[in-house]
Amino acid sequence: MKNTDFDWKPLALVPLLALLVLPLIGSASTWLTLTVAGLAMGMIVFIIASGLTLVFGLMDVLNFGHGVFIALGAFVATTVFGLMGDWTGSQEIWRNLVAVFPAMLVAMAVSGALGLAFERFIVRPVYGQHLKQILITMGGMIIGEELIKVIWGPAQMALPLPEGLRGSLLVGDAAIEKYRLLAVVVGLLVFALLAWTLSRTKIGLLIRAGVQDREMVESLGYRIKRLFIGVFVVGSALAGLGGVMWGLYQQNVTPQMGAQVNVLIFIVIIIGGLGSTGGALIGALLVGLMANYTGFLLPKVALFSNIALMVAILLWRPQGVYPVANR
Amino acid sequence: MSFGTREISAWRTPEIAGLNIAYVPENMGIFSDLSVKENMLLAARQAKRASQMDEARLQWIFSLFPAVEKFWNHPAGKLSGGQKQMLAVARAIVEPRELLIVDEPSKGLAPAIINNMIDAFAQLKATGTTILLVEQNINFAKRLGDHVAVMDNGRVVHAGTMKALAEDDALQQSLLGLAL
Amino acid sequence: MLTRLLSNDFPRSRVLAVLLVLLLIALAGAPFIFPGVKALNVAAKVLVFVVLVASFDLLLGFTGIVSFAHTMFFGIGAYGIAVASTRLGPTWEALGVGLLAALALSFVLALLVGLFSLRVRAIFFAMITLAVASAFLTLASQLSDITGGEDGLSFKVPEVLSPSFEFSETPFLGVTLDGRLLTYYLLFAVALMLLLALLRIVNSPFGRVLQAIRENEFRAEAIGYRVVVYRTTSSILSALFACVAGAMLALWLRYNGPDTSLSFEIMMDVLLMVVIGGMGTIYGAAVGAALFMVAQSYLQDLLRLGSEAAAQWPWLSSLLSPDRWLLWLGVLFVLSVYYFPTGVVGRLRAGAAGIKV
Numbered sequence: 001m002k003n004t005d006f007d008w009k010p011l012a013l014v015p016l017l018a019l020l021v022l023p024l025i026g027s028a029s030t031w032l033t034l035t036v037a038g039l040a041m042g043m044i045v046f047i048i049a050s051g052l053t054l055v056f057g058l059m060d061v062l063n064f065g066h067g068v069f070i071a072l073g074a075f076v077a078t079t080v081f082g083l084m085g086d087w088t089g090s091q092e093i094w095r096n097l098v099a100v101f102p103a104m105l106v107a108m109a110v111s112g113a114l115g116l117a118f119e120r121f122i123v124r125p126v127y128g129q130h131l132k133q134i135l136i137t138m139g140g141m142i143i144g145e146e147l148i149k150v151i152w153g154p155a156q157m158a159l160p161l162p163e164g165l166r167g168s169l170l171v172g173d174a175a176i177e178k179y180r181l182l183a184v185v186v187g188l189l190v191f192a193l194l195a196w197t198l199s200r201t202k203i204g205l206l207i208r209a210g211v212q213d214r215e216m217v218e219s220l221g222y223r224i225k226r227l228f229i230g231v232f233v234v235g236s237a238l239a240g241l242g243g244v245m246w247g248l249y250q251q252n253v254t255p256q257m258g259a260q261v262n263v264l265i266f267i268v269i270i271i272g273g274l275g276s277t278g279g280a281l282i283g284a285l286l287v288g289l290m291a292n293y294t295g296f297l298l299p300k301v302a303l304f305s306n307i308a309l310m311v312a313i314l315l316w317r318p319q320g321v322y323p324v325a326n327r
Numbered sequence: 328m329s330f331g332t333r334e335i336s337a338w339r340t341p342e343i344a345g346l347n348i349a350y351v352p353e354n355m356g357i358f359s360d361l362s363v364k365e366n367m368l369l370a371a372r373q374a375k376r377a378s379q380m381d382e383a384r385l386q387w388i389f390s391l392f393p394a395v396e397k398f399w400n401h402p403a404g405k406l407s408g409g410q411k412q413m414l415a416v417a418r419a420i421v422e423p424r425e426l427l428i429v430d431e432p433s434k435g436l437a438p439a440i441i442n443n444m445i446d447a448f449a450q451l452k453a454t455g456t457t458i459l460l461v462e463q464n465i466n467f468a469k470r471l472g473d474h475v476a477v478m479d480n481g482r483v484v485h486a487g488t489m490k491a492l493a494e495d496d497a498l499q500q501s502l503l504g505l506a507l
Numbered sequence: 508m509l510t511r512l513l514s515n516d517f518p519r520s521r522v523l524a525v526l527l528v529l530l531l532i533a534l535a536g537a538p539f540i541f542p543g544v545k546a547l548n549v550a551a552k553v554l555v556f557v558v559l560v561a562s563f564d565l566l567l568g569f570t571g572i573v574s575f576a577h578t579m580f581f582g583i584g585a586y587g588i589a590v591a592s593t594r595l596g597p598t599w600e601a602l603g604v605g606l607l608a609a610l611a612l613s614f615v616l617a618l619l620v621g622l623f624s625l626r627v628r629a630i631f632f633a634m635i636t637l638a639v640a641s642a643f644l645t646l647a648s649q650l651s652d653i654t655g656g657e658d659g660l661s662f663k664v665p666e667v668l669s670p671s672f673e674f675s676e677t678p679f680l681g682v683t684l685d686g687r688l689l690t691y692y693l694l695f696a697v698a699l700m701l702l703l704a705l706l707r708i709v710n711s712p713f714g715r716v717l718q719a720i721r722e723n724e725f726r727a728e729a730i731g732y733r734v735v736v737y738r739t740t741s742s743i744l745s746a747l748f749a750c751v752a753g754a755m756l757a758l759w760l761r762y763n764g765p766d767t768s769l770s771f772e773i774m775m776d777v778l779l780m781v782v783i784g785g786m787g788t789i790y791g792a793a794v795g796a797a798l799f800m801v802a803q804s805y806l807q808d809l810l811r812l813g814s815e816a817a818a819q820w821p822w823l824s825s826l827l828s829p830d831r832w833l834l835w836l837g838v839l840f841v842l843s844v845y846y847f848p849t850g851v852v853g854r855l856r857a858g859a860a861g862i863k864v
Contacts, residue, residue, distance in 0.1 A: 139840040146834030216356035221344035266634040
């Protein structure tokens with residue numbers, strides 16, 4: 001960005017992993033399908049994880065309940081889709097998008113609103129006490145999950161893709177699902193937006209500075225607490241968006257999906273370095289790719305492979321690939 | 328504790344700073360991953376973008392601390408100790424402030440740089456800024472201070488005008504163990 | 508003599524002492540005092556969870572380590588018994604082999620986990636243990652050849668312990684004297700011994716050092732205690748106790764599956780019990796486990812009543828549904844972390860000492 005020696009090694013891990021796996025998979029077209037699937041999944045996980053890592057980086061708050069926003073977003077979207085049947089049923093992509101984008105926006109709004117409440121009532125009373133944060137945010141997630149069951153019922157619900165987004169494009173021999181490409185695009189947009197905000201706006205500057213040295217930023221006259229609430233709400237909204245996309249990816253939603261994705265997100269932000277958005281992106285892409293490659297090659301060890309990846313990275317850089325200074 | 332007419336003991340840090348007080352901490356408080364420009368922009372509370380910072384004031388700061396201009400786009404972490412100290416002070420004065428609290432600015436600095444800093448503070452004083460300086464280096468303090476308080480183990484053991492202290496060798500000897 | 512038994516760690520509160528004595532009597536005489544299968548099941552579960560929660564308290568309350576992988580050791584113990592009994596038949600040897608194998612595996616894993624915890628910061632560690640526990644759960648479901656997969660393993664226990672074994676024709680105080688009774692008292696004896704052992708551990712010099720490390724690790728290291736050794740030992744001990752608790756559970760249920768011992772819900776339950784009971788007290792585990800188990804079994808009935816009573820308001824009825832037991836648990840959990848940070852035991856002790864908490 002500036003005259004820094006940009007630390008490119010972690011970034012190189014992504015193509016490195018992809019290339020290493022190529023001989024194991026054999027066929028180039030399968031590899032391409034899996035890679036796109038992995039990148040798509042990675043992007044969705046990134047959208048969810050970005051909020052969490054900033055929340056931790058900025059305010060040292062450990063939100064073990066981040067999963068609740070994922071599930072909420074997904075369920076809200078399901079309801080919205082239910083209301084827009086004629087738009088999702090159509091074969092025309094633009095019509096589908098007219099259904100998808102409002103669903104995303106509503107999901108984000110609802111998740112963001114819940115985030116506001118969550119911060120006020122669950123997180124704020126326990127600033128600075130990590131153990132209590134862990135316990136309380138987990139409790140909050142359980143309450144949220146159960147409330148979702150109260151509202152939508154405990155069973156899994158289908159979240160089918162709109163007609164126009166189904167199916168795949170053929171690139172040579174490889175079938176690449178249209179939805180996955182959309183996921184990659186959305187993910188990149190979110191990343192671009194976050195990166196732009198962080199590097200080009202004053203608020204972004206405040207966030208980056210606050211992640212490094214919160215007290216100094218306060219000494220410069222800024223009320224970090226307010227900034228934090230904003231970051232928390234945005235993080236929750238992003239998790240809601242991620243939830244919608246994850247639900248569409250799996251084509252179903254369950255109340256437990258938050259808890260399930262939680263584990264993946266933690267792995268991602270640990271790999272990336274707590275507080276680093278770029279790190280979260282790399283971590284997410286690696287995790288997404290890993291999950292898809294091992295899902296194909298060695299299905300039984302899928303989750304373990306991600307843990308092994310995390311351990312390997314921690315052995316190389318114990319603070320994650322892009323550790324944030326002053327921590 | 329009060330500032331002007333306000334009783335501020337119970338106030339929180341950002342609010343106190345908002346009274347147009349700038350603080351240069353002992354550890355400088357530089358954001359190493361941010362560029363020098365970004366460090367300055369952060370301290371410029373009125374500016375939303377780098378272009379909104381007072382150009383004339385920036386030029387004045389550059390004249391006092393050339394390193395700040397030289398490394399404008401570089402990460403602040405790459406600066407040397409003395410340069411970081413200059414940046415810390417530069418940050419504190421990027422906008423006019425009523426009160427400047429500076430904690431041991433000369434610590435670990437080369438004598439040449441210390442002179443630069445004394446010049447800077449002298450110019451600041453001339454603009455009407457009040458400076459609360461905590462210093463171990465009596466020479467530094469002597470050239471700038473109007474009032475002085477000497478502390479020992481957390482207690483104020485002497486307070487008075489700097490002129491009186493500077494002229495009284497015996498007093499210096501007893502308080503500081505040396506006469507300068 | 509009582510002093511030595513309790514390792515000089517008295518309840519220090521009259522109310523607490525009374526509660527504990529009542530609990531002891533209730534558990535000791537459960538088959539006779541509380542008729543019916545359900546009551547005995549609750550009592551047995553209390554015994555199992557007292558040990559599990561107390562072992563977790565050693566780790567969390569005394570050493571200050573947050574680990575979500577605790578249920579992993581619980582599961583290993585349970586599966587040890589289950590797998591051995593399934594493979595080697597319902598013999599005492601099988602039980603022995605299963606238990607020893609489980610303890611050995613727990614030891615090794617706890618060692619690894621303990622050592623790893625020192626390489627990374629506490630926050631990382633907590634998250635990593637969460638990931639590991641999830642992975643283990645998945646593994647247990649997938650290694651269906653060994654573990655019976657999702658369905659779990661049902662197995663027989665040695666004849667003396669099985670319900671069909673009656674060692675006396677005539678019922679005593681209205682209770683048939685069968686293998687079930689014997690199993691219960693076996694569990695009771697083991698639970699009591701383990702609890703006293705934990706009391707001994709935390710009140711020993713070792714335990715004091717653990718607390719010192721929890722309060723200020725840097726200082727403890729500076730004084731000369733090798734924090735690595737103490738923390739790892741604590742992890743291992745805690746895991747071993749949890750492992751035995753798992754074995755106890757499997758023995759009682761004569762069944763084990765992934766959800767019985769490895770689920771996330773159990774981890775949350777343990778957390779709740781240790782928080783409500785009181786962290787860093789060991790007695791808290793007993794109080795917490797008892798309160799929780801009783802509430803879980805009987806509160807669901809209460810909720811059912813409430814749900815039916817509120818049938819005309821579907822949302823209220825839904826909120827009060829006994830299936831949503833976990834919701835109220837969650838609320839209780841959050842409230843206790845805020846208002847009851849020292850738990851029941853802490854509150855009682857503070858009250859007795861005249862301190863306002």
